[in-house]
Amino acid sequence: MEGQRRLKYKGMSVNMFGLPDFDSPKKKITISKRQYLQSFVSNFKKDAPKNLLLMYDIPHARKKERDWFRRQLKNFNFVMIQKSVWVGPSPLPVEFLAYLKRIGLQKEFKTFKLAKSYTH
Numbered sequence: 001m002e003g004q005r006r007l008k009y010k011g012m013s014v015n016m017f018g019l020p021d022f023d024s025p026k027k028k029i030t031i032s033k034r035q036y037l038q039s040f041v042s043n044f045k046k047d048a049p050k051n052l053l054l055m056y057d058i059p060h061a062r063k064k065e066r067d068w069f070r071r072q073l074k075n076f077n078f079v080m081i082q083k084s085v086w087v088g089p090s091p092l093p094v095e096f097l098a099y100l101k102r103i104g105l106q107k108e109f110k111t112f113k114l115a116k117s118y119t120h
Contacts, residue, residue: 006021007021037064037065037068037103038099039072039075040072040075040076040093040095040096040099041075042075042076042077043093044076044077044088044089046077048077048089049089049117050077050078050079050087050088050089050114050117050118050119051089051090051113051114051116051117051118052087052088052089052090052091052092052111052112052113052114053085053086053087053111053112053113053114053118054073054078054085054086054087054088054092054109054110054111054112055084055085055086055109055110055111055112056069056084056108056109056110057084057108057109058105058108058109059108062105065103065105069105069109072096073086073088076088076089076092076093076096077089079118079120087114087118090111090113092111
């Protein structure tokens with residue numbers, strides 16, 4: 001097969017039937033399991049004072065994590081003031097903060113304690 005021309009489809013070696021050529025030394029196919037982000041449940045009451053301002057800047061390359069982060073803020077009864085500025089009850093759960101550190105988002109947001117509760 002050394003002198004033969006290789007068939008390719010979408011950048012992958014295929015045989016004459018168009019099926020992937022797994023014996024091709026150029027590329028190895030790896031199948032990875034889809035990883036899901038952990039979900040957290042709120043321990044905050046609906047009428048808890050919203051006294052924590054949270055601002056974040058999660059890059060577009062991490063869109064999946066950014067969307068997950070927004071859903072978690074909603075779970076914690078946070079209200080969006082602007083796209084990346086939210087206000088809600090404090091403090092954030094310790095296990096949530098530990099998880100953010102584990103997935104590398106701990107430096108992507110800042111929190112500020114408000115002197116008065118936010119009302120809208």
